[in-house]
Amino acid sequence: MISEFYKTLSQVITLRSIIGYNGLVFALKKTPIVGRFIPDRLYATKELKIVYWIFHVMKELFLLFIGKIFGLGLIYLFSWILKDAYLRNGMADGLSGKALFSSFAVFLFIVYALCGILINRSVFRCTTEKEYLVFMLRMNARKLNNTLLIYDLLKLVIGYLIAGIVAIFCGGPFYVWLGIPILAVFIRLFGNGTQAFIYNLKHKRGSSLKDNYVAYVIRFTMIMLMVPILLGLIINGLLIPIPVLVIAVVVLVILGIFGYVQLKKLDPFIHKRALSENMARNEIQHYRSSDNTKSFKKIKAVGSVKSDKKGFDYLNALFVRRHRKLLITKPLVFTIIIAAGVSLIVYLLINEYADKYGTSQCLKMIGNNLINILTFGHYEDSLMPYSGSSVGSFFRWLVTKHLLALLAAVSVTDNSFKCTQAMYINCDNSLMTFSFFKQPEKILRLFDIRVLQLQKINFGPVILYGLICNLILFITGGQDYPFHYLINLVVPILISLVYSTMWLVLYYLFQPFTTTVKVKSTIYLIARILIGFFFTMIFWIPCHSALLALILAVFSAVYLFFMRRLVYKKAPKTWKVKT
């Protein structure tokens, strides 16, 4: 029996090391930049496998320390503190220090261990190694589960015996040091045996053996609520009588024996069924590339486009129509939120004027002054309630001298990155196999259409930024120069033009997406970091709004000119499916 246990355990450990080591190399190979320097032969390097094993053993020891030694050590320490407090405050009820310590330690441990079996993974949870061993290599499920359970119990006893040193230092008796690890084994057997008993019943009834997640959440919540209450009661003088504790221990030992019997008689087939219905797969799931395309695939054949549209205009119009939800949801949500904010501010202002001048007079004044603003750009001083306040001055400084700060707001609401993802996964990915799609003139034609389209998609929040700036300008003293309001509308549009075009250019020049729309291009990532750094730097530069508008207008024109040339020249070679 021991040799069989040893043989099975060796197989598990070997497989575990293969999964762990290969998973590590695989993850390294998938790491940007570093990955390309990792050769395939690393999978077969013996020396590195030994290094991995050393780390693996250290990890096991660490987990042993955290989960068992540390946990029980804390219980002993807490029992020692409680014992001292009880003795000092005369709450010991005639018990000696050793008896008090033992009483607290045993009680707290029972609570800890019962909580553990309620929320910890049972032996029937199917990890990757179990999946491979049972379902691919056809190992007997009961033999495997039992071997792993014995291995776990051995670790448990060793860990708790080491933690027992704390008990001895705290003046605990020998029977606590030895008794608690043995009790832990029985409680663990009880937990797993009860699970086996339930599976047996469910199997006979033909029910599913899958663990109920809702029940798990309820158990977890109950523990989180009950444990603090229990600890509070103990701190406040609740002392469990020793006979009660002895009875509890005896009951748990009997239940442990019951659990052992249940585990022993559980049919191998039920072991296998329980594993197949409780697959974890977290270990490998982590390294698997997840499919992010689901949100992009919700397309419905709704509506058509005007028949006068042809070629790429037609393609773009259809694309926008069929992806409307995906493309405009984010800007639309922000537009609604910002519009609601603006409306609230306007309402509060009008309310303030109404209180000051009366409703009819107020509406008349606002009407007259709106005409004045639109035609002459000035209005009565009485409509400037915040012109003198310090907060007002700060915001005025922002909208007159620091409009580049809008870069931050534009970057939050801009949806261009997602648009490029959708363009790739649902459109370009397939059209790239056709030769016409690689011709420079056609690439540029579609690029131009898309630049314009991105402006339309992002227009809502952007124009509202302009309106907010104008509102701030309005309530803090009005415009400084003719067309100031107009300029405050133009600047965010130009910032958005530069920002959104940047995403499109990056997409055309580096095409970073895989078929699961993950970014897989180191150059693209570096370019994003550099551009992000550039935008962060210029964000801080103050500039007069009129001058900024002029600079931005010139820059945008030059920028678009060069970006179009770049796309024309480079995109036919760079804009392609990533193999």
Added chain:
Amino acid sequence: MEFVIDHLVKNYGQKKVLKGIDFVFEEGKIYGLLGRNGSGKTTFFNCVNGDIDVDSGSFCIRDNGKEMPLLPEDIGYLVSTPTVPEFMTGREFLKFFIDIHEEVKPEKTIDEYFDYMMIPEDDRDRLLKDYSHGTKNKMQMLLNIIASPRLMLLDEPLTTLDVIIAEEMKKVIRSQKQGRITIFSTHLLDVAVDLCDQIVLLNNGKLEAIDKENLGSADFKEKIIEALREQDDDQ
């Protein structure tokens, strides 16, 4: 017209996939590019189509002794797992495609094209994402027929199709071979023998023409299998 490949080399890291291919393909023929799984057939097509960069070598079209560079519009490429713009219906996609190819004067109406490719009527106004694999393949073929490229690359287009659609596709491929060079890659010997005018082995990273005189005979098949085995032994 000829499609000329001059010393094409492609490596993936240390792995040499195409080892200096020199070959001339002639107009009006269907070439069966035969190779084992992983021999580099798709890599070869991707190089020709410009989807991946070559390490060295060049291609050109030679017409009446005059050499011209191979342009994207000269190539039609049918991939084995067709991807189509899923947000469009078959009819919309075809309309868009005809709009884009202003230089091509369509000989048929959209429905006549669908009829020619045997695409069922009830599929024509459905989203392409709901098309079966075979119908997507037919759509891809149809677009390449309309564009009428000088070089047609077919990357295992029949492998995953059912018997009926595969036969329909074969018929279309045969009917389209005049006036162009068709290179049809497959790892199925029977398909290559059945459809192609000439067999070309992708053997050890090089192209090797097989004498077609005994095409279809048992000896011929044995000869090819032997050649492909040799490739495996060399590797």
